[in-house]
Amino acid sequence: MKPLPFTVYLLLIGLAEVCVGMTKIQLDNAIGSAYKSLQDRLDKVETYFGNLARQVMLQQFNSEQRIRTDGYSGVKAVRSSSHGPANYYSNSYVGSRHFIAVHDHANFIRTVGLGEINAVINGVEFTTRHNDYKLVMSSTKSTGYHDTEPIPFPDIPPSVLKLKDVDDQIEEMRTYFKAFATQNTTLRDYRPYFKANLCYMEGAWTLDKSIEEPFESDRHQLDAASWLELQSLIRYGAYTGTKSPLENFAHLPTAIMHVNKTTGLRLQSYGYPLYLPYGDTNVLQDTSRYARATKLGGKDAMGNKFLARGFNDPNLWCAETTQPRVAPIITEKCTTEKAGKMKVETCESIETRLSWAIPLEIVYMTPLLSWNPYRIPYTNNRKAATASGRYDGSTKRTAYNGTDLSHYYLTPVQFYKGRIRTGISADTARGGVWVRDRKGEPRKCSASGPRMVTPNIEGTLLWCSQELCVSSAFVPQD
Numbered sequence: 323m324k325p326l327p328f329t330v331y332l333l334l335i336g337l338a339e340v341c342v343g344m345t346k347i348q349l350d351n352a353i354g355s356a357y358k359s360l361q362d363r364l365d366k367v368e369t370y371f372g373n374l375a376r377q378v379m380l381q382q383f384n385s386e387q388r389i390r391t392d393g394y395s396g397v398k399a400v401r402s403s404s405h406g407p408a409n410y411y412s413n414s415y416v417g418s419r420h421f422i423a424v425h426d427h428a429n430f431i432r433t434v435g436l437g438e439i440n441a442v443i444n445g446v447e448f449t450t451r452h453n454d455y456k457l458v459m460s461s462t463k464s465t466g467y468h469d470t471e472p473i474p475f476p477d478i479p480p481s482v483l484k485l486k487d488v489d490d491q492i493e494e495m496r497t498y499f500k501a502f503a504t505q506n507t508t509l510r511d512y513r514p515y516f517k518a519n520l521c522y523m524e525g526a527w528t529l530d531k532s533i534e535e536p537f538e539s540d541r542h543q544l545d546a547a548s549w550l551e552l553q554s555l556i557r558y559g560a561y562t563g564t565k566s567p568l569e570n571f572a573h574l575p576t577a578i579m580h581v582n583k584t585t586g587l588r589l590q591s592y593g594y595p596l597y598l599p600y601g602d603t604n605v606l607q608d609t610s611r612y613a614r615a616t617k618l619g620g621k622d623a624m625g626n627k628f629l630a631r632g633f634n635d636p637n638l639w640c641a642e643t644t645q646p647r648v649a650p651i652i653t654e655k656c657t658t659e660k661a662g663k664m665k666v667e668t669c670e671s672i673e674t675r676l677s678w679a680i681p682l683e684i685v686y687m688t689p690l691l692s693w694n695p696y697r698i699p700y701t702n703n704r705k706a707a708t709a710s711g712r713y714d715g716s717t718k719r720t721a722y723n724g725t726d727l728s729h730y731y732l733t734p735v736q737f738y739k740g741r742i743r744t745g746i747s748a749d750t751a752r753g754g755v756w757v758r759d760r761k762g763e764p765r766k767c768s769a770s771g772p773r774m775v776t777p778n779i780e781g782t783l784l785w786c787s788q789e790l791c792v793s794s795a796f797v798p799q800d
């Protein structure tokens with residue numbers, strides 16, 4: 323592209339040099355033909371450039387198609403943290419102690435520990451930053467891009483709350499955990515107080531020129547100002563085999579997409595409407611909701627109406643969106659009709675905006691997230707508990723000054739059995755800390771945020787053989 327302005331400049335200068343002594347008509351003709359030759363070249367360059375951009379787009383598509391059929395959507399790998407003589411010493415998507423790099427930040431009120439992962443969603447492969455996402459859900463009030471709200475914590479059973487004595491509350495809460503662990507609704511109907519949340523990872527091509535945090539974390543943010551900077555940093559890491567110690571870079575691919583105006587179509591599949599996949603009657607599917615199957619309005623070449631989304635990908639959920647920041651995928655739909663002896667072709671442009679998702683993990687919420695038998699005050703910031711600078715002792719002066727967003731300790735330590743130690747280096751919660759209650763009395767508490775595995779609780783042991791004990795959290799004890 324570079325020589326182009328240069329050529330223009332030369333031509334005009336050249337003309338200026340030879341035009342002396344020309345008539346006006348000759349001059350007009352010379353200028354006219356110079357412009358025409360320029361215009362021709364420009365047209366050629368535009369065509370070449372268009373073809374090149376199209377080829378790059380198709381190259382991206384080819385590489386996606388290859389990845390789409392190499393396996394399903396899902397997590398491919400986590401960062402390796404060790405090596406050894408046998409393959410089970412190193413990490414795949416499972417590490418030595420955790421799946422997909424999950425770990426605890428139970429000292430944060432609603433942070434789910436999740437490290438860097440390499441994932442594929444609908445043929446697009448990417449590597450995330452250290453995730454540590456928050457327990458939030460799509461906003462129920464706003465339709466704004468990425469707007470979320472906190473998932474409400476489950477209630478505390480009234481039979482626990484009505485007890486005055488903390489030890490009695492602990493006993494009753496343990497009974498609820500025993501009922502949950504043994505799924506025994508006769509012992510206690512635990513179901514309203516133990517809620518499962520399906521957490522998913524969502525991907526879409528966006529039109530954003532600058533990088534915006536794709537989701538909020540209390541611990542990590544993308545550490546680059548632009549896509550170019552992020553790409554350069556991630557390439558550096560990939561070629562040198564190193565990483566940023568803070569794990570705040572992500573490999574998020576960019577692509578050339580065909581972009582044009584927004585339409586509000588309901589999603590169609592090559593002209594067929596999409597129905598709910600099951601049942602005899604045809605009920606139009608609400609394509610704004612994630613689904614991995616649908617029913618076509620017409621039969622396919624194999625005579626099937628049932629359609630699993632993707633070519634062969636049981637993990638791929640699709641949803642349509644109207645968010646203008648999501649890049650549309652555009653195609654032309656043409657129909658031919660006879661008008662007398664002539665055939666008339668009419669074409670319409672179909673634009674669809676989509677996002678894709680994979681289920682990542684199911685996170686159970688328990689009453690421990692808000693159970694506060696010592697009535698310890700909570701402040702919604704990161705530092706209230708440690709503002710005085712001393713927080714390592716058991717005296718009134720040195721205990722945490724209540725709890726806050728990143729020092730969330732409410733659970734009496736004696737609720738658990740023995741010492742709490744996860745042995746995972748990424749976990750940040752301390753075993754038990756002294757926290758001042760609302761009267762200023764120091765109380766020893768455990769972290770109350772979400773945990774991968776609930777520590778062992780007295781009285782909830784299920785069964786024991788000589789080799790193995792399985793406790794409430796279904797974890798072998800060592």
Ligand SMILES: *[C@@H]1O[C@H](CO)[C@@H](O)[C@H](O)[C@H]1NC(C)=O
Nearest residue numbers: 501504505506507508509510
């Ligand atoms: C469930 O709890 C009830 C009440 O404590 C008890 O009688 C029953 O044996 C328990 N069921 C199982 C399967 O443990």
Ligand SMILES: *[C@@H]1O[C@H](CO)[C@@H](O)[C@H](O)[C@H]1NC(C)=O
Nearest residue numbers: 580581582583652653654671
């Ligand atoms: C893109 O949009 C413009 C403006 O709406 C339209 O004129 C043009 O035909 C579209 N191009 C393609 C290739 O669809």
Ligand SMILES: *[C@@H]1O[C@H](CO)[C@@H](O)[C@H](O)[C@H]1NC(C)=O
Nearest residue numbers: 699701706708709710723724
């Ligand atoms: C403890 O927190 C309370 C309430 O936020 C505040 O009024 C008080 O000054 C704090 N005390 C110390 C020693 O930081």
